[in-house]
Amino acid sequence: MELALGVDIGGTNTRVGAVTEDATVVSRHSFDTAVHRDADSFADALTASVHQVMATAENELGEIRWAGLGIGAPNANFHKGTIEAPPNLNFKGITPMVNLLSERIDLPFIAITNDANAAALGEKFYGAAKDVNNFIMVTLGTGLGSGYFVNGKLVYGHDGFAGELGHVTVVPGGRYCGYGRRGSLETYCSATGIVRTFFEMIALHNKPTLLDDVPVGRVTSKSIANAAAEGDFIATETFEFTGDLLGKALASFALTTSPEKFFLFGGPLNSGELILKPARSAYEANLIDPYKGKSTLEVSALPMGDAAILGAAALVRAEK
Amino acid sequence: MELALGVDIGGTNTRVGAVTEDATVVSRHSFDTAVHRDADSFADALTASVHQVMATAENELGEIRWAGLGIGAPNANFHKGTIEAPPNLNFKGITPMVNLLSERIDLPFIAITNDANAAALGEKFYGAAKDVNNFIMVTLGTGLGSGYFVNGKLVYGHDGFAGELGHVTVVPGGRYCGYGRRGSLETYCSATGIVRTFFEMIALHNKPTLLDDVPVGRVTSKSIANAAAEGDFIATETFEFTGDLLGKALASFALTTSPEKFFLFGGPLNSGELILKPARSAYEANLIDPYKGKSTLEVSALPMGDAAILGAAALVRAEK
Numbered sequence: 001m002e003l004a005l006g007v008d009i010g011g012t013n014t015r016v017g018a019v020t021e022d023a024t025v026v027s028r029h030s031f032d033t034a035v036h037r038d039a040d041s042f043a044d045a046l047t048a049s050v051h052q053v054m055a056t057a058e059n060e061l062g063e064i065r066w067a068g069l070g071i072g073a074p075n076a077n078f079h080k081g082t083i084e085a086p087p088n089l090n091f092k093g094i095t096p097m098v099n100l101l102s103e104r105i106d107l108p109f110i111a112i113t114n115d116a117n118a119a120a121l122g123e124k125f126y127g128a129a130k131d132v133n134n135f136i137m138v139t140l141g142t143g144l145g146s147g148y149f150v151n152g153k154l155v156y157g158h159d160g161f162a163g164e165l166g167h168v169t170v171v172p173g174g175r176y177c178g179y180g181r182r183g184s185l186e187t188y189c190s191a192t193g194i195v196r197t198f199f200e201m202i203a204l205h206n207k208p209t210l211l212d213d214v215p216v217g218r219v220t221s222k223s224i225a226n227a228a229a230e231g232d233f234i235a236t237e238t239f240e241f242t243g244d245l246l247g248k249a250l251a252s253f254a255l256t257t258s259p260e261k262f263f264l265f266g267g268p269l270n271s272g273e274l275i276l277k278p279a280r281s282a283y284e285a286n287l288i289d290p291y292k293g294k295s296t297l298e299v300s301a302l303p304m305g306d307a308a309i310l311g312a313a314a315l316v317r318a319e320k
Numbered sequence: 321m322e323l324a325l326g327v328d329i330g331g332t333n334t335r336v337g338a339v340t341e342d343a344t345v346v347s348r349h350s351f352d353t354a355v356h357r358d359a360d361s362f363a364d365a366l367t368a369s370v371h372q373v374m375a376t377a378e379n380e381l382g383e384i385r386w387a388g389l390g391i392g393a394p395n396a397n398f399h400k401g402t403i404e405a406p407p408n409l410n411f412k413g414i415t416p417m418v419n420l421l422s423e424r425i426d427l428p429f430i431a432i433t434n435d436a437n438a439a440a441l442g443e444k445f446y447g448a449a450k451d452v453n454n455f456i457m458v459t460l461g462t463g464l465g466s467g468y469f470v471n472g473k474l475v476y477g478h479d480g481f482a483g484e485l486g487h488v489t490v491v492p493g494g495r496y497c498g499y500g501r502r503g504s505l506e507t508y509c510s511a512t513g514i515v516r517t518f519f520e521m522i523a524l525h526n527k528p529t530l531l532d533d534v535p536v537g538r539v540t541s542k543s544i545a546n547a548a549a550e551g552d553f554i555a556t557e558t559f560e561f562t563g564d565l566l567g568k569a570l571a572s573f574a575l576t577t578s579p580e581k582f583f584l585f586g587g588p589l590n591s592g593e594l595i596l597k598p599a600r601s602a603y604e605a606n607l608i609d610p611y612k613g614k615s616t617l618e619v620s621a622l623p624m625g626d627a628a629i630l631g632a633a634a635l636v637r638a639e640k
Contacts, residue, residue, distance in 0.1 A: 075610065084610060134478040148577060150470050150477075157470075157578020158454040159614050164575040167608045169568065172491065179608050248489065255484040256576045257468060258477020288487045288499050290395065290404060294479050 002065040003057060005050060005107070006313030008115070009033060009073035011088030014042075016049045017309035018057040018064075021317075023126035025306050027056035039091040043100040050105055068109025070315030071097065072118030072308055078315075079160035081112055087178060109320045115308065116145025117154055117163060119300070121318050122311030123263050124149060128301035135259045137300070138165065138250070140266035144186035144193070150257050154318065166190065170249045189246045191267050194221040198238045209234040225271035239274040246275070247282025247297070254283075254291055265300035265307060322385040323377060325370060325427070326633030328435070329353060329393035331408030334362075336369045337629035338377040338384075341637075343446035345626050347376035359411040363420040370425055388429025390635030391417065392438030392628055398635075399480035401432055407498060429640045435628065436465025437474055437483060439620070441638050442631030443583050444469060448621035455579045457620070458485065458570070460586035464506035464513070470577050474638060486510065490569045509566045511587050514541040518558045529554040545591035559594040566595070567602025567617070574603075574611055585620035585627065 003026065008015045015030040029049045036042035050069065058064055075086040081098030083089065101110050113121070120137035123129040129137075133152040139145040144166030148155040155162045166186030167177070174183030175196060187193050198219060202209065210227040211219055211234075227235035250262050268275055280297050287295075302310055323346065328335045335350040349369045356362035370389065378384055395406040401418030403409065421430050433441070440457035443449040449457075453472040459465040464486030468475040475482045486506030487499070494503030495516060507513050518539060522529065530547040531539055531554075547555035570582050588595055600617050607615075622630055 150475050150577075151473070153471070155470050155577050158580035159578055159611075161610050162576070162578035164578075164608065164611075167575050168572040169490075169606070170492070172568075181606065181608065248492075252488040253576070255487050256482070256573070257470075257475050258479055258482035258484075260478035286489070286501065288484065288501065290481050291479075291484075 001061065002067050004067045004313040004316035005053065005069040006309035006311070007046065007050070007069060007071040008118075008308035008312055009071060009083075009089070010308070011074075014046060014049070015309055016046070016053045017306065017313070018053050019126075019310060019313035023310055025309055026061065027053050028309070029053050029056075034090060037090055039095040039097070039100060042091060043097070043104060046101065047104040066107055068111070068316040068320050069101070069105065069107050070118070070312040071110075071112040072115040072312040072315070073097070073112060074115055076112045076114045077160040078111065078113040078117070078156050083112070109316055111315050111319055113154075113315050114145070114147075114161070114163070115139070115311070117147040117156075118311030118315060119145070119265055119302070119307060120147025120149060120154055120163075120311070121314035122302050122307055123265075123300055124154075125314035125317045126302065126310045127263070128298060129261070129263060132261055134257060135261045135263060136165075136253060136257070137263050137265065140190050140264065140268045142190060142192055144190040148257060149259075165249075165253060168249070168253075170245065185249050189242055189249070191221040194224060194238060194242050194268055195219050197241050198224050198234065201234045201237045201241070205234060205237065207233055211235070221268050222270070225268070225274060228271065228274050236274075239271060240278050242268070243275040243278030244282045247279040248286045250279070250297060251283050251286035254287060254295060258291070258295075260295055262295070262297045263300045264297060265302060267304075269299050270304075321381065322387050324387045324633040324636035325373065325389040326629035326631070327366065327370070327389060327391040328438075328628030328632055329391060329403075329409070330628070331394075334366060334369070335629055336366070336373045337626065337633070338373050339446075339630060339633035343630055345629055346381065347373050348629070349373050349376075354410060357410055359415040359417070359420060362411060363417070363424060366421065367424040386427055388431070388636040388640050389421070389425065389427050390438070390632040391421075391430075391432040392435040392632040392635070393417070393432060394435055396432045396434045397480040398431065398433040398437070398476050403432070429636055431635050431639055433474075433635050434465070434467075434481070434483070435459070435631070437467040437476075438631030438635060439465070439585055439622070439627060440467025440469060440474055440483075440631070441634035442622050442627055443585075443620055444474075445634035445637045446622065446630045447583070448618060449581070449583060452580055454577060455581045455583060456485075456573060456577070457583050457585065460510055460584065460588045462510060462512055464510040468577060469579075485573060488569070488573075490565065505569050509562055509569070511541040514544060514558060514562050514588055515539050517561050518544050518554065521554045521557045521561070525554060525557065527553055531555070541588050542590070545588070545594060548591065548594050556594075559591060560598050562588070563595040563598030564602045567599040568606045570599070570617065571603050571606035574607060574615060578611070578615075580615055582615070582617045583620045584617060585622060587624075589619050
């Protein structure tokens with residue numbers, strides 16, 4: 001049988017998995033990303049982890065054809081095989097990650113892409129986008145990432161960094177982001193943005209909330225969703241505002257490549273209708289007439305825990 | 321020799337031209353669009369015009385291989401060969417323009433696309449984008465149109481209407497557009513938007529301007545550009561504001577498909593640095609770090625008068 005290897009490089013953990021064509025992760029391993037102070041040390045650890053995952057899978061399943069290895073990482077460049085100045089990783093500057101691994105691991109194909117692009121590939125090959133050729137993937141996490149599919153192909157753009165909708169300005173003069181710019185979508189609609197909105201809603205309404213006993217620095221989008229599910233006013237307003245702003249933004253983004261669907265992924269989607277209802281309503285209301293009724297907002301079908309590994313493995317299926 | 325026919329259907333005039341592979345329009349004809357009250361009457365007139373252009377070219381050049389006929393029109397749908405509910409044309413509802421012409425004209429290929437998409441095709445086949453595979457065309461006229469090129473192909477999206485950047489919200493709660501939505505880019509950065517900004521600048525500053533003797537309803541973006549060129553404060557502020565807002569918007573749009581270049585086309589570009597300088601400055605300043613220094617704003621190389629015919633003819637080159 002043929003398997004693909006998927007690697008998810010995150011700020012905290014790096015996770016490796018071996019993936020079947022029907023999206024089962026048959027063996028996996030993870031290690032601490034941050035203990036490695038430089039790219040060479042990290043590449044050594046990743047190599048050991050990959051070899052361990054391969055050995056486990058071969059022990060269990062017998063002989064395996066390894067199609068290749070795909071990596072999803074922040075600020076990764078598919079064209080160059082590099083990770084460029086990631087804010088949350090120790091290796092600074094430009095790291096030639098594909099080269100570092102090709103020197104260490106004997107596989108027919110090794111490639112890297114940005115984590116949100118990997119999610120889009122995962123949706124296409126293992127998720128709900130199998131029959132959808134024009135879609136935009138939007139991942140809501142600490143930040144907000146995205147990936148464009150046009151005519152059945154992931155869009156990399158001229159420099160490999162296409163699909164950074166989290167940085168599109170949606171509120172001119174609004175919240176600050178890590179780049180020092182203002183009002184970008186991710187400062188509002190990521191999991192982090194939801195927490196920021198929660199505090200803005202307290203500022204706006206000055207009402208008590210079920211989270212009044214939670215330390216300020218410990219409020220999470222999940223705890224806000226839980227409070228909203230119990231009818232808390234501030235939390236409910238937070239999700240109304242978030243969904244509405246997200247829907248409006250997606251109605252603008254639809255005007256770029258006219259996707260058939262948006263797929264939304266990430267923790268905030270666990271709140272279900274809390275975010276989806278206002279998002280869908282604002283989306284449809286804000287489409288221009290020729291676009292109305294032709295496209296939809298969908299929840300990703302990727303399993304939350306394995307999505308990043310599946311997406312990285314899908315890079316092998318897409319590009320090999 | 322092989323020629324392509326290009327048809328530009330505008331609210332006032334419809335223009336037909338025969339185009340060589342090196343972008344020369346060797347014969348042309350135009351007629352009044354608005355006198356035709358229905359699509360059949362219009363199709364008859366267009367057929368006569370096309371036959372006249374073909375006869376003139378054949379008279380001048382001898383035998384010609386006709387590659388086909390491309391049409392650029394507002395609200396045109398390439399996938400369906402239709403024009404759908406165009407606000408400025410008499411034929412309402414959905415007009416099957418390609419079918420109407422195929423019944424009347426014997427050519428190996430007839431197709432239609434939206435006028436801004438045609439402009440993008442014109443830039444690719446006859447203009448400055450010949451060697452550029454990832455770019456976005458932006459046309460500034462009465463409205464603001466756009467066309468996306470990704471990996472050397474025009475993007476139509478799942479429904480044929482991709483590339484409507486004029487309707488992207490850039491100022492939430494801002495100016496009204498024809499769809500009743502607010503703050504879309506074309507209400508600010510089209511030729512019409514420039515006139516609206518001129519009045520906003522008078523409201524803001526309450527200062528005299530060189531255009532004080534021009535009737536309110538007769539102010540044009542061209543007259544504002546002329547006043548700005550003479551140092552008029554209100555007119556200069558108008559172009560500063562327009563260029564700045566355009567540059568910021570394009571810096572957001574770059575985040576979608578990461579184009580190597582934006583090509584800008586239309587009357588307001590005749591003002592040259594008046595709009596380009598603030599636009600380029602705001603563009604570069606508002607790009608996120610991984611995008612800085614990698615892409616540029618360029619002026620279209622299409623000749624203003626023939627651009628629409630060239631773009632429509634390029635549809636034949638692209639799709640035949």
